[in-house]
Every structure is written in C-alpha cells, then in structure tokens.
Amino acid sequence: MPWQSRPANVILEIATVNRMRERVHQFHVQRGGRFDLLASVILIWSGALDHWVFKSDIIGAVHIESNAPSDGLATISRLEWSPEQGGSEAMLLRAMELLAGRLIKC
Numbered sequence: 001m002p003w004q005s006r007p008a009n010v011i012l013e014i015a016t017v018n019r020m021r022e023r024v025h026q027f028h029v030q031r032g033g034r035f036d037l038l039a040s041v042i043l044i045w046s047g048a049l050d051h052w053v054f055k056s057d058i059i060g061a062v063h064i065e066s067n068a069p070s071d072g073l074a075t076i077s078r079l080e081w082s083p084e085q086g087g088s089e090a091m092l093l094r095a096m097e098l099l100a101g102r103l104i105k106c
Contacts, residue, residue, distance in 0.1 A: 005080040006089070008062075008106050017064055017074040020099040027099075029056065035099070040064050044095050046086055059087030062096060079106070 020042065027033030029045045036043040044060035063078040076096065081087030096104050 001082075001084045003080055003082050004089075005078055008076045008079050010076040010104060010106050011069065012074050012076065012100070012104070014066065014072050014074050016100050016102070017066065019101060020064075020096070023099045023101070035095070040066065042095075042099070044087070044092065057085045058082070059085040060092045060095065062092060076104075076106075 021037060024035040024037045024042055027035050029036045029043075029049050032048045034045045034048060036045065040063065042062040042064065043058050044062075045056045046059050047056045049056050060079070060081040062076055063080075065075045065077050067073065068075045068077075079089060079092050081089060081092055093104065093106055096106075
C-alpha cells in the first residue's frame, strides 16, 4: 500500500514549533526515541535505532513551514504516513501533540 498524505494547514506560534523541535532532539531515534528532524520535516520512526535495534522504518512525516503565514507563526502544511509500516493519521496527530505538549486540532 502506498504512502498516504493530506494537507494539514495548522497554524501554530513559532514558540510551539520550537518546543516541538526541542522534543524531537530529546526523543531522537538514535537516543531511544522515535523522532528525527530533517530540514523542515519531522520524521516518525517505527522504533528506536540503537546498538540493539538495527532496523526501523519511517512511518510518518510532518512538514512544517516556519514564518508562515507571517513572522512568529509556523504552519504544519502536510501530513504523510505509511499504513503498510504501521503509520496512521491518528498516530501523527498523537505524535504532534506529544511534541507540542498540548492538543492540536487538524
């Protein structure tokens, strides 16, 4: 089954997005977590990568546009997930809320 995606258009304060990025580093896939940051995309992995686990798959992605629509704001522009690898839209929403530390309506 191919990856699924949809536009999100969720506008957040840049402080919230910065907190999300900090938590990605805190729960990084190579530190026992399930997150990684690649440019402006938060990647969600099926499991941690460490010396015990040699395989993990990317199961979701959250695309973020900083300073959009204006300075001080950011937009979560697109959500992508792989149902074949265990990803889902609901999983992405839970991950965003975990990283933001608050509810996010999409």
